[in-house]
Amino acid sequence: xxxxxxxxxxxAFTGISIASFTGYNFFYGTSNxxxxxxYKDLIAELVDVIIPPTDTPGAKEANxxxxxxxxxxxxxxxxxxxTFYNGxxxxxxxxxxxxxxxxxxxxxxxxxxxxxNLDTNQDSSSFFTKIDTKIRGRSFFNILKxxxxxxxCSSELGxxxxxxxxxxxxxxxAITAITPNQKxxxxx
Amino acid sequence: MKNQTETNTFDAIVVGSGISGGWAAKELTEGGLKTLxxxxxxxxxxxxxxxxxxxxxxxxxxxxxxTSKEIEERPVQSSHCNAGDMHFYVxxxxxxxxxxxxxxxxxxxxxxxxxxxWGRQSYRLSDLDFEANxxxxxxxxxxxxxxxxxxxxxxxxxxxxxxxSSESIPHLxxxxxxxxxxxxxxxxxxxxxxxxHYTDRCIINGRVANLTDYKxxxxxCMYRNLCSRGCPFSGYFSSNSSTLxxxxxxxxxxxxxxxxxxxxxxxxxxxxxxxxxxxDAISKDEITYYAKIIFLNASAIATASILLNSVSKSFPNxxxxxxxxxxxxxxxxxxxxxxxxxxxxxxxxxxxGRSPGTIYIPRFQxxxxxxxxxxxxxxxxxxxxxxxxxxxxxxxxxxxxxxxxQLQKPGKWIxxxxxxxxxxxxxxxxxxxxxxNLDQWGLxxxxxxxxxxxxxxxxxxxxxxxxxxxxxxxxxxxxGSYRNSPPPGSAVHEMxxxxxxxxxxxxxxxxxxQMHDVKNVFITDGSCMTSSACQNPSLTYMALTARACKFAIxxxxxxxx
Numbered sequence: 021x022x023x024x025x026x027x028x029x030x031x032a033f034t035g036i037s038i039a040s041f042t043g044y045n046f047f048y049g050t051s052n053x054x055x056x057x058x059y060k061d062l063i064a065e066l067v068d069v070i071i072p073p074t075d076t077p078g079a080k081e082a083n084x085x086x087x088x089x090x091x092x093x094x095x096x097x098x099x100x101x102x103t104f105y106n107g108x109x110x111x112x113x114x115x116x117x118x119x120x121x122x123x124x125x126x127x128x129x130x131x132x133x134x135x136x137n138l139d140t141n142q143d144s145s146s147f148f149t150k151i152d153t154k155i156r157g158r159s160f161f162n163i164l165k166x167x168x169x170x171x172x173c174s175s176e177l178g179x180x181x182x183x184x185x186x187x188x189x190x191x192x193x194a195i196t197a198i199t200p201n202q203k204x205x206x207x208x
Numbered sequence: 209m210k211n212q213t214e215t216n217t218f219d220a221i222v223v224g225s226g227i228s229g230g231w232a233a234k235e236l237t238e239g240g241l242k243t244l245x246x247x248x249x250x251x252x253x254x255x256x257x258x259x260x261x262x263x264x265x266x267x268x269x270x271x272x273x274x275t276s277k278e279i280e281e282r283p284v285q286s287s288h289c290n291a292g293d294m295h296f297y298v299x300x301x302x303x304x305x306x307x308x309x310x311x312x313x314x315x316x317x318x319x320x321x322x323x324x325x326w327g328r329q330s331y332r333l334s335d336l337d338f339e340a341n342x343x344x345x346x347x348x349x350x351x352x353x354x355x356x357x358x359x360x361x362x363x364x365x366x367x368x369x370x371x372x373s374s375e376s377i378p379h380l381x382x383x384x385x386x387x388x389x390x391x392x393x394x395x396x397x398x399x400x401x402x403x404x405h406y407t408d409r410c411i412i413n414g415r416v417a418n419l420t421d422y423k424x425x426x427x428x429c430m431y432r433n434l435c436s437r438g439c440p441f442s443g444y445f446s447s448n449s450s451t452l453x454x455x456x457x458x459x460x461x462x463x464x465x466x467x468x469x470x471x472x473x474x475x476x477x478x479x480x481x482x483x484x485x486x487x488d489a490i491s492k493d494e495i496t497y498y499a500k501i502i503f504l505n506a507s508a509i510a511t512a513s514i515l516l517n518s519v520s521k522s523f524p525n526x527x528x529x530x531x532x533x534x535x536x537x538x539x540x541x542x543x544x545x546x547x548x549x550x551x552x553x554x555x556x557x558x559x560x561g562r563s564p565g566t567i568y569i570p571r572f573q574x575x576x577x578x579x580x581x582x583x584x585x586x587x588x589x590x591x592x593x594x595x596x597x598x599x600x601x602x603x604x605x606x607x608x609x610x611x612x613x614q615l616q617k618p619g620k621w622i623x624x625x626x627x628x629x630x631x632x633x634x635x636x637x638x639x640x641x642x643x644x645n646l647d648q649w650g651l652x653x654x655x656x657x658x659x660x661x662x663x664x665x666x667x668x669x670x671x672x673x674x675x676x677x678x679x680x681x682x683x684x685x686x687x688g689s690y691r692n693s694p695p696p697g698s699a700v701h702e703m704x705x706x707x708x709x710x711x712x713x714x715x716x717x718x719x720x721x722q723m724h725d726v727k728n729v730f731i732t733d734g735s736c737m738t739s740s741a742c743q744n745p746s747l748t749y750m751a752l753t754a755r756a757c758k759f760a761i762x763x764x765x766x767x768x769x
Contacts, residue, residue, distance in 0.1 A: 070607045087271065094275040135607060165607060173599040173615060174265040182616055183599070187264065192431040192561035194390035204598050204618040207265060208433065208562055 107160025226321025229505030230447025235757035249317030258438030312697030372415030389565035401682035549684030588629030627671025703734030
């Protein structure tokens with residue numbers, strides 16, 4: 021994930037912002053955004069491969085696809101929207117040509133294969149990834165993965181089951197010993 | 209919070225209900241004066257109008273993101289707010305201003321103003337600050353010294369509730385503190401490292417207006433770290449949670465929201481202000497209210513614009529502006545974008561609860577001959593926070609069950625540091641009015657002209673370099689900084705536009721924040737600041753307000769005003 025974003029969050033508490041983080045290239049056109057809803061089932065299957073059900077719920081059960089559609093419809097730049105929408109189209113054509121069916125109907129193994137081929141940036145913090153992102157914008161996979169993580173970790177199921185969420189801590193224990201199965205906090 | 213009277217005449221009028229206006233309202237009403245508080249924005253009732261305060265993260269359809277439309281309506285404010293608190297920030301589209309050079313004017317037009325969303329950092333100024341202008345010749349001398357303000361710092365701190373630690377640092381005086389918010393493992397590590405490697409600087413617990421103990425009528429901080437949404441426990445200080453409630457309980461206050469002050473009305477015969485004319489924000493009707501005392505607490509830029517728009521025969525350049533200083537000497541604090549680093553150790557340590565506090569490195573440059581810096585005068589402090597990387601900052605690899613496992617564990621420790629430096633008072637940095645461009649109420653738009661000088665730019669460079677060095681010496685890895693400073697105004701500490709001074713020829717206010725030219729007008733918001741120091745300024749505004757109110761009440765009761 022983007023460290024700049026994290027720092028922005030950290031500094032926000034003192035009233036200082038990272039201006040260039042929210043002041044970036046927004047292109048406000050929102051025409052055609054509604055068409056993303058047609059891909060709701062596909063997005064639901066995709067997020068469930070990124071964050072599958074294990075001993076805790078998966079991203080589909082946490083309705084992460086709804087968040088992604090909301091975000092893409094009303095918050096994303098035209099550039100990211102197009103990257104994302106075209107990426108969905110590409111996935112479906114790949115699946116049709118390679119497996120003769122849509123992504124939703126592929127086997128688990130096939131779904132994983134498709135996403136593995138897109139996850140070319142194994143190390144998202146690498147120098148080349150950063151340069152590439154700067155020039156071409158975030159890749160489809162990068163957008164999908166980071167929105168899935170965000171949507172899931174801030175969903176009720178993700179925050180309370182995979183992670184640990186305490187709405188009203190009441191106290192601040194500044195230094196605690198980590199426990200063997202310590203879960204990360206969902207919020208900060 | 210309303211007990212409107214039929215009459216248009218009061219003992220005192222306070223313009224603005226933010227952090228200093230709230231104090232003026234409390235002090236004047238408790239002093240027995242019938243007081244009208246005018247607020248240009250909507251009402252915000254304590255507790256009941258904190259509409260997002262108890263929302264869970266998943267109740268926001270776009271999480272904390274603003275929509276493109278919301279950003280379009282808030283091109284300036286959007287960098288400072290999120291989906292949880294944007295209703296406490298103005299829409300720039302409704303309240304335009306002109307930036308002759310980039311300057312962020314962050315505003316909260318509502319009862320309580322920006323006291324709802326402030327950073328809550330509270331530090332005293334010292335004589336290092338009050339004597340600075342006199343010593344190096346920038347700006348004019350302050351008409352007061354620390355001794356004049358000390359008891360008033362005590363007074364407001366006792367009421368506000370500042371958590372902090374006593375440190376015996378001469379240039380950052382100790383105050384009346386509640387127990388400090390403790391440092392976590394990485395912050396403590398950094399503190400130990402700094403005291404080991406440096407003799408000139410140290411790390412202290414940030415001093416914040418969050419209650420670590422109960423105050424009458426207010427609860428303790430619950431460590432949710434969602435302050436800017438308004439606190440359902442009254443765990444931090446705001447006008448809404450404190451001063452305005454006391455003003456109301458005095459029985460002497462009338463609060464009128466949606467009241468945009470157009471001008472202060474001046475009477476040529478008595479040589480005094482006799483009232484203010486407002487425009488009702490909704491009906492657009494003009495109404496004049498009368499009072500013997502007027503406190504302007506609209507915030508530095510807005511207060512100056514009211515003065516400049518209050519033109520009379522005696523004051524063709526704006527009320528009380530015989531010095532021609534009104535609107536000039538605009539200052540903010542210069543901030544860098546921040547420095548960060550990761551730490552490989554201490555993985556067996558964590559924390560419970562979400563601290564609203566910070567660590568603070570008090571100013572360590574140009575304190576004396578040993579710490580003098582060849583590249584700039586004055587100095588800066590550094591604020592910071594340490595935490596462990598979580599899902600929103602942790603680098604991850606791949607997807608599937610392995611990704612989930614990575615997300616489930618707390619990541620490395622990270623620390624971020626950000627400097628806040630003193631800005632010198634330059635006459636050229638100013639606000640003025642554009643009478644050709646009017647807002648929807650027919651009032652001239654504010655024009656802001658602001659640029660950093662070489663001193664500020666040298667300071668940015670130094671705060672970034674020293675922040676990096678501090679982290680590297682403490683064993684941090686991946687230490688880096690963002691090289692660009694956010695636009696001026698980003699610190700939301702604008703001040704200096706109606707400065708205090710001894711000489712009416714070069715200043716607007718005297719040592720009691722009283723206008724030299726118009727004795728019954730007092731200004732105790734950021735406008736009054738003769739220099740900016742590098743400390744977060746709200747505490748000083750509050751202390752100056754309480755002090756000025758005592759003086760004004762005495763003058764009122766002995767019929768001097």
